[in-house]
Amino acid sequence: IGEEEDVIEESEDGDDEEEDAEATGTDPDEREVMLGILQPETGDLGELGTPIADAAELPALQLENEGSPVTVAVQREDTQTESEAGISRAEDLVAAGVPSFTGAAASDVTIPVAESVAIPEQVVMCSPASTSPLITDLDGDYVFRTAPSDALQGQVMAEVAFEERGWESAASFHLNDDYGQALSEVFVDSFEELGGEVTNEVAFEPEQPSYTSGLEDVLSDEPDVLIVIAFPVSGIQIFRDFYGEFSDELPIMVTDGLIEDGLPEDVDNPMDNVMGTAPAADGPEADAFAELYEEEYGSGPGVFNAHAYDASAVQILANLRAGENDGDAISSQMREVANPGGEVVGPSNFAEGVELAADGAEVEYQGASSTVDFDENGDMESVSYDIFEFGDFEIEAVERIEFEA
Amino acid sequence: MTTMSDVEVSGADGAAESEATHPLRISNLTKTFGGILAVDGASFAVERGSITGLIGPNGAGKSTTFNLITGVHAPDSGHVYFEGEDITGLQPHQVAERGLVRTFQITRELGEMTVLENMLLAFKGQRGEALWRSVLPVARRRVVEEERDLLERVWETLELFEIDHLAHEEAGNLSGGQRKLLELSRALLTDPEMLLLDEPMAGVNPTLEGKLLERIHDLTDEGYTFLIVEHDMDVIMENCEHVIVMHQGSVLAEGTPADIQSNERVIEAYLGGEV
Amino acid sequence: MTVDETDADPDADADRTAADGSGAAPASPLEGAAAVTESRPRWQVDLGYIVLTTIGIYALITALGLLTGLGFGGVFRQLQTVTFLAAAYALVVLALNLHWGYTGLFNIGVAGFMAVGAYGMAILTAPTEGTTTPGLGLPMWVGIPVGVALAGLVGLIVVLPALRIRADYFAIVTLAFAEVIRLTINSGALADVDAFGRQLGTGGGRGINFPLLEHAIPRWVLYEGGDPAQGATFVGVQVLTVTNRLGIERTVVESAIYTSVLVGLVAIVFVLSVRTANSPFGRLLKGIREDELATKSLGKNTDLVKIKVFVLGCAIMGLAGIFWQGRNGYVDPDAFLPIITFYIFIALIIGGSGSNTGSVVGALVFAGVLFEGPPYVQRIINQVIDLPRPTTIYDAVVALGSFDPLPLVGYTVGQLANLRFVLFGVILILLMIYRPDGLLGHRDEPASPLDLRAERPTDGPSSVDGGDDDE
């Protein structure tokens, strides 16, 4: 068996890219860092995925713009929001010698990619947007994420609803997929743990002609608050039916999936009774990132863009500190460059941070989305959530909650 | 002139006797479609080794009777016995497996299969009809051997019916008469004990018709039994030993061709003064 | 003379098809080898088609990839992906061909049966603890056969009530069943169940993680007891020594073995299907397809045959589902949307329903060209040029007004993933209009173990070719 292990080493040594890396490894100034970006630029999440991929590329562009001696070779691939294509593209990345990548976005792409590529091929992946609680259970040495687990959002919602707003009973109306089921489950558990009563839990299928009966069903026991977990594709219809048939006094709480600016216009209602939670991009350097992004792409960042920047930035730092384009080496550096200890670096001084890391110095990355500290599962140690209030066709963040897992 | 009562006596005879001499016996078959009484208490028996004619005006219920006998439709009441066994309500394939095979008035060829394939399908109990035998190496060899034998018999039959030049033609491309021939020859290949032919000669050229009838006579000599629905009175009168006349769903008369031709009621109901 | 030959009458044409087989044989070494035995000309032709298609598609991918700087590694990956996908498609297309091509059972619930197989195996082999959707933790050699059997069993449940209804009703019923299966799997109600004192379930929308077949199967081949710690098997030693020398990574070897096992399965199913088709049993199937009552009236128990064939096909679909998802180590209900069934149909129709060779060729063309092609091209375009990306087509068209076609091109390229479906549609339509029998369908594949055209035991007056004009 030892033989085989050796063989692998040998074969990697034989790899062209690897030889380059080794040859220049002693001279960090000229080392080429390889980074993959695996995002859905088409398909279901195409609209979200492209800006995320842009943000993930930003650290590399930033270094280039600022004339850093470090070059980052970015390879960008499109998952098409499909697991099949995601796996293929991930394999392409691996084949190209990419030791780590920022991806994927949808949880049901991220999981298969992790299971069948990243973990077996010993390559690091860091997802900026997959929030499924399932990802926590995947191998924490190769699978990281800067996105918060939905397990946390469910708890946050329960706390806000029960403790802050004083609603004692709630009903949950959730999309019948992994996102909806997982979030609803966590919410219900947390809410009941806190002492609240969950009157009804109803799942629904996406894109139905009407949700009136489903709403009637979920509201039949007159809860204090209704939790709606959905995306706009069904959410618009749900709220249309809700305002058509039910009292618009009833408080409704939604999740990040429905925090979308145009929603009240599409629903044709000011939605005064609605509030929601969403993971916040609340890193110490959120503003610095926003500025960078605006400068590069001409518009403000969107959802999970900050997380994408952070994911790429941490991987670049880890790669430099490891001194080679090797998944295992990067894996062991991820927490070293992100978690407390050492010089604090972030978007504003990224170029300097990069040189520090290349010199092998200890750094602590504090990013755009959070302070970026990984726990043993590769999840964020702490994240913050925004509380949004809808009203008069606008959505406004009213509060920010720091939440420790 | 044979009267109705004679017929009924023979129909009511002990089962043992009619079994030996009459392989097919139906009693009191009834079938309604919606409001229409298609077959109304029909009873008759067919003698072994004979050619029996089943005639009657259009809509008398002849084809429906065939359908009831062969399991295409289930009768509302009544019974069908074949070789002493009650086969009422059996599935068509079960009836055919017992050696009672029929042809259709409106032919049912397997359009996108060649004539050869149509014919080969007919053989009963082919080894290769079990999937595993068709697929597994050693067993398949036997299937191939058997197939050679079958093919030989198919070609003989095709030549006999003068459609061997069409062997590779898709059955859907045959002319009306050719289809009748195909259907008849295919039915023969099932090794039936008894054949029910629904207007086998309609649309068949007279010369060929003569040859077919000869062949049918040969087969009766070999012990086959035929029940034939036919409107061509010449065919019926010249070839059948026994004729059954149906009218409005029930048996109007039965007897030898001569009896039938002189039966007033038959003339009135069916023959229309002709003949 | 040559002109004469090509313009010969249809009868001569039919003859030539048979003769062509040997003529085309030397095109590939494989065929050359087979030609020596001289026993099965049809096999040579069929294999020839498949090999040629494979070579063609490989060449296309390689050329495009290398031209655009994807590098050998990338090309190799793409080839492996395409091979895997094509093999997975081929397996299920062959099964569908058995249903529809031969028996005329218009099953558009294929995705459902694949789901049953994959989920059956996933539930059996998922670890008992440590994941969100625990399973029974059984080894894969239990999981695979049971999954296949489950798919067959569900097939039985579907076909029994559907026996008596006509073709298009049958289609809708199978589609509805597939949706029932998917929705049930997806439902929260069955996501976690306490069964036999254990936590079990479908996992609902979150799906099930199970041990990767892509590792498990190759490791069974390579190592004692499937465990690398126990040392390599005889085969494993050979393979690993060779690949070590060549410097190929173990994971690559494992993927290749997995794909090979799948290809092997396809080969087995293919051979069995061909034998089925060219047999009295296959003749029965064709008979049922053409006119069930007539076949029944010849004494054939058509219901039984239909049940057998349907269950068998469903089991193979289950197997395909297992291997397909076995590569991900993860199943979720979204992998079995109805559109998957239509993909499979497109593949079958491209090849030609009713032809096993066509099924495989269709799977190759669909997976290699139609399915993987457009994104491949899109990647290449994206790498080569930087196009403007207007958000709506209106902006793009307005730009046309000022003679700037680039925004429209950019918009179109951006929409390629969606336009791929338009392409599928157009191809399907063109095929149905101009080649309804597909590339290879409706060849005269005799429903007999003998070559009916060649053999005529008695020397009748007419010769081998159905000489209408001989007389």
Place this chain on the structure above:
Amino acid sequence: MLVVDGLDAGYGDLQVLHNVDLQVDEGEYVAIVGPNGAGKSTVMKSVFGLTTYMGGRIEFQGREISGLRPEDIITHGIGYVPQNDNIFSSLSVRENLEMGAYILDEVPEDAIAEVFNRFPILEERQDQTVGSMSGGQQQMVAMGRALMLDPDLLLLDEPSAGLAPDLVEDMFDRVDAINDDDTAVLIVEQNAKEALRRCDRGYVLVQGENRYEDDGDALLADEQVRRDFLGG
């Protein structure tokens, strides 16, 4: 009136008719007989534009009709009863008849009455769906439908097949009657003796070619024809 001159026709690539000549004069009664597969039905279908036209000429009342579509041909005054599939099986008897006169603006009640008069069973069953009627009854419906427009030329493809003897007789009488009303008739029959007895002229078609052409009675008398095509 109908002149078929050197017609070549078939199905797709398959040529069935080779240089077939045929003529039906005003008010004439012409029969085509011949073995199965000779191409008799194909001739009929060709006149009606339902086959692949490969050459030759078809003229009706001086106008060329080869290549016209069936719905145009019917307006020229040709009626056609095909050999198979000659009824709308899911429509009622009455609707079948009405469809026979589709090109007229009004439903011709008198024509329907006449058909009912000829086939009383049809009046009784006028609201029954034809598919559920016996083979012979269906044949009557098909005849009735073709008569609705009172055509100048009637093409009948084996109209007596499947009819009870009294109806066969009746059918031939009816055809005679139609013919007496100055409607020309072109009939294909396997009941060849009867057809030849009644017709003015007959053709024997073999393997897609004209073999004999003569007066009906003369053909009946011809030894060779008797032996080869009329069953002795």
Place this chain on the structure above:
Amino acid sequence: MGDVTDFTWEQWFGVLLLAGVGVLILDLLRRLAVGDLGASTLTTFLWRGLVDGLIVGLAAVGLSMTYSILRFANFSHGDLVTTGAFSGWTAVWVIGGLGAADLGSRLLLNADRSTSARALDVHVYAEPLAIVAGLVIAALVTILVALAIDRLVYRRMRDSGGIPLLIASVGVALVLRYLIVFLYGERTRGVVRSSPSVDHPLLFWTDGLVVHELIMVGSAVVLMVGLHVLLQYTKLGTAMRAMADNRDLALITGIPTERVILATWIIGAGLTGVAGYLIVLEQETLNFNTGWFLLLLIFAAVILGGIGSIYGAITGGLIIGLADNVMLVWISGDLTRVAAFTLMILILIFRPQGLFGGVETA
């Protein structure tokens, strides 16, 4: 003995099925009496089931008609529904929103998210003319699209059987749907303002009648009855049924088959476009999948009712709609669809030709 055949297993099955439904109804009453189930909840389910059923039924009649006359299961029917919806509502936005937003946003139904139904104030009271114009345009555009498809695709396949046509229609469905995506994008949008409602004392369970819903329900009933009359009592209708039966013979009989096909597409597609338009008027939102997601329900309705039967399609739609909603009393929302499909399969076992199949109600 002979009488046993009177009760086939199918009939036994039917009896069981009816008994099952009976038990459910009894249980429903029990729940009402015990108070497990609020009366208002039940009426909501019933009313919604009715409306959903009519939506499906309305979309289904066009399919049932083309299915029986052109003899193929048109899988692009759902996307014709979508075509009608997009074209009709585009017209409403273009006409009704004059000046309220720029043309680009209105033409693409707010694909760029720069305006909204509210900004344009689209509803039946504010824009009655535009709404009517939209209805007409929905019908016209759908007809044109269907005719173009017929010309380009189906016409070349007249002699192919039902299954090749079915497969081609799957191709057409993909082309239509993704061309709509190409033009309009993938976003779901609200295209109508929330419906105004009128107060009334008529129905006991609600005192506000939703106008848009009423328009949908009313038009659905009128259109379906109209179509039935057309098919059953006009010569064109008989000709259509004749063609459905035997196209070759229709040709020989002198029925101008191409013209009948044309008429079939015009009527069928017009109805379908109108259905799509009205469905969106009722549900207020629109997405490129709107019709496709309805398609399986539509097929279920058509087949349940028996192909070619207009009343069958409506009945089928109602059964599906009611099952989908009322089943919520017993099972969770993610399984009601399963129940509806299962019911369809069960009914087909006992009546393989559909509820109204064979009985010609046209």
